[in-house]
Amino acid sequence: MTNTAAESPAFPAVLRNRLVDHILAAGHATDPRVEEALRTVPRHLFLPDSDVETAYANRTVITKRFEDGTSLSCATQPTVMAMMLDQLAVREGDNVLEAGAGTGYNAALLRLLTGPGGGVVTLDSNAEVATEARSRLDYTGYGDVIVLTRDGAFGALEYAPYQRGIFTVGPWDLPPGLLAQFADGARLVVPMRWRGQSRSVAFVRDGDTWHSESIELCGFVPMVGQGGEKTAVVDDAESVTLRWDRDQNIDPGRLHGVLDYPKSVMRTGVTLGPNESWDGVWLRLTATEPGTCGIRADQSAFDSGLCTPAKAKVYGPALVQDGSLTYLTTRRVEGEAPLWELGAIGHGPDGEHLAERMMVDIRAWDADRGARPTVSMHSAKASATDLSEGLVVIKEHVRLVLALPESKG
Numbered sequence: 001m002t003n004t005a006a007e008s009p010a011f012p013a014v015l016r017n018r019l020v021d022h023i024l025a026a027g028h029a030t031d032p033r034v035e036e037a038l039r040t041v042p043r044h045l046f047l048p049d050s051d052v053e054t055a056y057a058n059r060t061v062i063t064k065r066f067e068d069g070t071s072l073s074c075a076t077q078p079t080v081m082a083m084m085l086d087q088l089a090v091r092e093g094d095n096v097l098e099a100g101a102g103t104g105y106n107a108a109l110l111r112l113l114t115g116p117g118g119g120v121v122t123l124d125s126n127a128e129v130a131t132e133a134r135s136r137l138d139y140t141g142y143g144d145v146i147v148l149t150r151d152g153a154f155g156a157l158e159y160a161p162y163q164r165g166i167f168t169v170g171p172w173d174l175p176p177g178l179l180a181q182f183a184d185g186a187r188l189v190v191p192m193r194w195r196g197q198s199r200s201v202a203f204v205r206d207g208d209t210w211h212s213e214s215i216e217l218c219g220f221v222p223m224v225g226q227g228g229e230k231t232a233v234v235d236d237a238e239s240v241t242l243r244w245d246r247d248q249n250i251d252p253g254r255l256h257g258v259l260d261y262p263k264s265v266m267r268t269g270v271t272l273g274p275n276e277s278w279d280g281v282w283l284r285l286t287a288t289e290p291g292t293c294g295i296r297a298d299q300s301a302f303d304s305g306l307c308t309p310a311k312a313k314v315y316g317p318a319l320v321q322d323g324s325l326t327y328l329t330t331r332r333v334e335g336e337a338p339l340w341e342l343g344a345i346g347h348g349p350d351g352e353h354l355a356e357r358m359m360v361d362i363r364a365w366d367a368d369r370g371a372r373p374t375v376s377m378h379s380a381k382a383s384a385t386d387l388s389e390g391l392v393v394i395k396e397h398v399r400l401v402l403a404l405p406e407s408k409g
Contacts, residue, residue, distance in 0.1 A: 011052065012042060012044050012052050012055075012056070015052060015053065015055075015056035016038075016039060016042070016043065016044075016056055017039060018056070019038075019043075019056045019057075019058060019078055020035060020038045020039050022058055022079075023035075023038065023058075023078055023079050023082045026079050028079055028082035028083045028086060029082040029085070029086065030086050031085070031086055031089065033090075033113055034082060034085045034086060034109075034113070036112075037085075037109045037112040037113055038078070038082060038109065040112060041105065041108045041109050041112065041140070042140060043055050043056060043075070043078075043105055044056065045136065045139065045140050046075065046103040046104055046105040046108070046136045046140070047061055047075055047103060047105075048136075058077060058078050058079055059077055060075065060076060060077045061075040075102060075103045075105060076102070076106065076168055076220075080200075080218055081106060081109075083200065083216055083218070084166060084168075084189050084200055084216075084218070085109065085110075085113070087187075087189045087200060087202035087213075087214050087216065088164055088166050088187060088189045088202070089164075089187060089202075090110060090113040090114060090118075090164050091114075091163070091164075092113075092114065092115035092116075092117060092118060093114065093115060093117040093118045094113075094114050094118045094162075094163040094164045095114075095118060095119050095121075095159070095160075095161070095162050095163055095164070096110050096114055096118065096119070096120045096121070096162060096163070096164040096165065096166070097121050097122075097123070097155060097156060097159075097160075097162045097164070097165040097166075097181070097182075098110060098120065098121065098122040098123065098152075098165070098166050098167075098168065099122075099123050099152025099153070099155075099165075099166070099167045099168065099169060099171075099223075100122075100123070100124060100152055100167060100168035100169040100220075101122040101123060101124035101129060101130055101133040101147055102124070102129065102133065102168055103132070103133060103136060104122070104132070104133035104134070104136040104137040104140075104142070104145070104147070105136075106122075106166075106168055107120050107122040107133065107137060107142065107145045107147075108137060108140060108142045108145070110122075110145075110166070111142050111144070111145050119144070119146070119159070120145045120146065121145075121146040121148065121156050121159045121162075122145060122146070122147050122148070123147075123148050123149075123150045123151070123152045123155075123156060124147075124148075124149060124150075124152070125149070125150065125151045125152065126149075127149045130147055130148065130149040131149075133147055134147040146159065152167065152169060152171075152223065153171060153173075153174070153175055153178055153223065154175070154177065154178060155177065155178040155181045156181075157177070157181055160181035160182075161181060161182060161183040161186075162181055162182050162183065162186060163182075163183055163185075163186050163187070164186065164187050164188075165182060165186065165187070165188040165189070165190075166188070166189045166190070167188075167189070167190040167191060167220075167223075168191075168220065169191075169220055169221050169222070169223045170191045170192075170193050170198050170219075170220035170221060170222045170223055171190060171191075171192065171193065171223040172192075172193045172194075172222070172223065172227075172228035172229060172245075172395065173228055173395040173396050173397050173398060174190070174377070174397060174398055175397045176379055176380075176397055176398075179205075179210070179379075179398075182205055183205070184205055184206070184207065185204065185205060185206075186204070186205045187202060187203070187204050187205075187213075188202075188203045188204075188205070188210065189201070189202045189203075190203065191218045191219075191220040192375075192400070193222065193228075193229065194245060194286060194393045194395075194400055195244070195245060195248075195282075195285075195286040195292045195293060195294070195393070196229075196242075196243040196244060196245075196282075196292070196293045196294025196295075196315055196317070196318075197279070197282050197283070197286070197294060197315070197317070198218060198219055198220060199215050199216065199217060199218065199283060200215070200216045200217070200218040201214070201215050201375055202214045202215075203375075203377055208378070208379060208382070209376055209377065209378055209388075210376070210377040210378075211374070211375075211376055211377075212374050212375040212376070214372075215283070215372045215373070215375065217277070217279050227246075228245060228246055228395060228396065229243055229244070229245060229246070230243070230244055230245070230246055230250075230252075231243045232252030232255075233252075233256075234252065234255045234256055234257070234258055234259060234325070235256075235257070235259055235301070235306065235307075236257075237300070237301070237306075239297065239298040239300050239301035239306070239307075240259060240295065240296070240297050240298070240301050240306065240307045241295070241296045242255065242293055242294065242295055242318065242320070242325075243293060243294040243295075243296070243315060244293035244294070244320070245293075245393065245395075247393065247394035247395070248290065248291065248293065248320075249290075249291075250291070250293065250320050254322065254323040255320065255323060255325060255348075258323060258324065258325050258347045258348045258351075259306055259307055259325075259347050260347075261347040261348050261349075261351060262347075263345050263346070263347060263351075264326075264345065264346035264347070264351045264352035264355050265329075265343065265344075265345050265355075266343050266344045266345070266346070266355045266356065266358075266359050267331075267341060267343045268341065268342050268343055268344075268359050268362045268363055268366075269341065270341065270342045270362050270363060270365075270366040271333060271339045271340060271341050271342070272330070272339065272340050272342065273337070273338070273339060274338045278310055278316075278317075278328060278330070278342060280365055280369055280372075281317060281328060281342070281361060281362055281365050282316070282317035282328070283372065283373065284361050284364070284365045284371075284373065284404070285317055285319065285358070285361055286373070286391070286393075286402055287373035287390065287391050287402035287403060287404050288361055288391065288404070289319050289357065289358075289361070290391065291319045291320040291321045291354075292317065292318070292319055293317075293318050293319075293320055294315035294316065294317065294318060295307070295309055295315065295316055295317075295318035295325075295327045296309075296313065296314065296315045296316075297309055297312055297313070298312070298313065299312050299313060307327070308329055308345065309327050309328060309329055310328050310329060310330045310342075311330075316328050317358075319354050319357065319358055321350055321354055322348075322349075322350065323348050323349060323350075324346065324347065324348030324349055324350035324351045324353075324354055325346070325347050325348055325351060325354070326344050326345060326346035326347070326351055326354035326355040326357075326358050327344065327345055328342065328343075328344060328358065328362075329342075329343050329344065329345050330342055330343070331343065342362050343359075343362075344356075344358040344359055344362070371404070371405050372405070373390075373402045373403060373404050373405070374388075374390075374402070374403050374405070375400055375401070375402055376388040376390070376400070376401040376403075377398050377399070377400055377401075378398060378399045378401065379397070379398060379399070380394075380395070380396065380397050380398060380399060382399060387399060387401050388401040388403065389401070389403055390402050390403030390404075391403075
């Protein structure tokens with residue numbers, strides 16, 4: 001591509017429309033107003049340090065890092081952004097709160113969706129990120145978006161009430177002072193973290209309770225300053241790590257060395273194609289098994305056979321009970337079409353039993369892969385009788401209650 005072509009005003013628009021076409025083909029931007037906003041806002045102008053091709057590629061662009069190299073702020077992958085905007089269902093005239101200003105691009109999309117009678121307040125805890133977002137929004141004509149340097153967990157009471165809210169960072173918990181800033185019937189889309197995984201949940205407020213209307217797979221930078229998750233290694237080489245929530249009865253000391261036990265390998269007969277994901281199994285487990293957590297094996301542990309989860313170097317689902325452990329695994333099925341069979345590998349005194357329990361959930365998920373648990377969010381002050389029925393996840397400020405839908409059969 002020549003520099004002349006790259007500098008042509010039409011060139012970014014061509015790439016932008018091509019990206020939006022890809023988003024539509026992926027099944028996102030189902031709201032025509034979301035599609036229009038994506039075709040209108042110039043994403044490349046919010047990424048001045050990236051070339052135009054990168055700005056319109058369907059991938060996350062990291063814009064700021066911590067000193068250790070981990071991501072502090074980024075431009076979210078466009079398909080994920082469109083998915084969350086679909087979940088949010090912004091109406092003209094809505095007042096919207098965004099936690100995680102990032103580049104300012106999502107705030108610009110929101111401002112278009114709210115129309116002349118609405119408004120957008122976007123927050124970021126990092127002053128440099130907020131300042132840059134302010135600059136980009138002013139430069140692109142969205143100067144009436146309010147940008148504040150503030151922890152998104154606290155919201156912005158002075159501009160409440162809000163009819164819509166969206167988090168572009170991954171919180172583990174939501175303080176009551178934030179939730180109180182939303183009107184009854186408000187919709188909040190948040191990539192909530194529980195049991196080692198993260199899901200974009202669209203909650204709708206009904207009095208003191210928030211009910212999920214949709215749950216989608218996503219991954220975001222964890223919100224700074226929330227310490228609800230714990231991690232520990234379980235082998236001497238420190239190559240296998242568990243991640244769990246602080247309300248879970250998991251003792252890493254009892255699990256250290258558990259992988260030295262003989263393996264109990266279970267196969268389910270459930271297979272996945274190359275474009276299918278096992279993440280729905282993990283989500284289902286969070287509604288059925290109190291010991292659900294995440295496991296990550298370094299490449300060395302994977303290659304040696306010490307721990308062979310579904311994928312090396314990323315977290316996947318595991319179950320823990322006392323001093324035993326099981327995790328999801330896959331193996332290639334022989335044949336012309338690329339298929340992978342799901343299974344479970346257990347270790348420890350009760351590893352075989354845990355693996356059998358995981359197999360039950362894998363097969364139940366396979367019977368209805370589109371089913372999602374419902375998630376109800378209650379205040380930590382709610383009594384046990386006020387909670388919905390289901391498996392309870394205890395956080396400092398809220399209680400999540402997960403329940404499976406009724407079986408089709």
